[in-house]
Amino acid sequence: MKKLLFNYVIPYLLFGVVYLWCMTLRSKNLNEEEENHFKNLTGPYILTLWHGRIFYLFYYLRRHPDYFLLISPSEDGDLLARLARLMGYSVIRGSTYKKAVSAARSLIKVLRRNQRIIIIADGSRGPRCVAQPGSVQLAGITGAPIFPMTFGTKNKVVLNSWDKFVIPLPFTRCTLNFSSPISLPPKSSEQIIEEKRLELENALNRINKASDEG
Template identity: 30%
Template sequence: MPRWLKRLGRRLARSSRVREGLCALAAAYIRLVWTSSRWEVIGGEVPDRLWRANQPFVLAFWHGRLLMMPYCWNRAKTMNMLISQHRDGQFIARTVARFGIRTVTGSSSHGGHAAMRSMLKALRAGESVGITPDGPRGPGFRASIGVVSLARLAGVPVVPVSFSTAAGPMLKSWDRFLVPWPGRCGVFVWGQPVVVPRNADGNTLEVCRQAVERALEAATREADRRMGRITAPEDQSHEDQPGDAPSKSTFSPPDPLRTDDRNVI
């Protein structure tokens, strides 16, 4: 690519007007896909039951199935989504804000503890929190320990959800990001809540982490099956093996065995 074109691209990326315009286009495309397609919801009684009981929860979905998530949510209920401080994360934040979704900013390297405190405050106020357990940079389809640590501290369940569509490319990115075409059909699949005991030790947290991972894998596989897609082999999560690197987290959770809950907020 010519240097002048690279410089132009960098200048445009720094322009607030250009960024806002791209966010508006992204939001418009999401609305177009939703309004022009036929959608089915499987397992919708799971969130409905929690919403009726005014029970907040941690909503978990893979990073690659993020695009249509604004439409899985009950707009009458407040949702806070954990977003990284990276430029891509801020693009997502501005886009989902157009659907009434609030954002909490944090990452594994910057603002992690502040993000944890903000999410706990929201959950304890009766608001729900959305997290991509494999975000923001992977490894893909591997749930981090952070999602279950947050659920334990807040005393709320983790509820998995995924979506798929009959047509649209799956990008060759680390998260296999799905971009649905408008005018087709799609499905949301909800899984059963994963309850994390308040007194969970490290081993129990790992069991719960794997349960979230398997539930997301199952929801994604079922959504793809209903839409006639074959879930790619690399989309299948796997349990930790000896020598595996520790799972990455979108934020840096306090050590669940050493943190005094009263000191988190």
């Protein structure tokens, strides 16, 4: 019975709650030009965001088809993976701590098929708002550009979790923000990868701040 609830009942209930909750929200885009940039690309790209900013973006991006979402193979990840599939995403399971190699291979194959992926920049465990090198390494291998994105809102609940998870209150406005793409040359050195990782981290923190103030 517990397995039935976790696998089928809870994901559908959560899907309904999140969907109806987000339908009450309004959105404003601080950088529509960059959003149109990646939406109009015919080739592969990587979208990245902080773990604490998943809530509204999870709903917002469902309107763009064919995204592959990297989700941790943990128990919490199981629930998120089921919810993601209900939202219309394709899911690849893996993280820095588990199934890292197989997940990386799957993501590379997806990008080389000219498809798109979404990666949580600070991973499933953090540290919070510290970019892990995974998305930058993938960009270096495949040539796919990275687009940082976020949302902010003034009327919100911030959970007391490691990621300070942000839940916008119903009927409030969410401020979307996107940053310029980050690209890497082929066969980038470890130094370049670290420089681009830091560039990604700074870009995400910058647009986060602007969205929260917007």
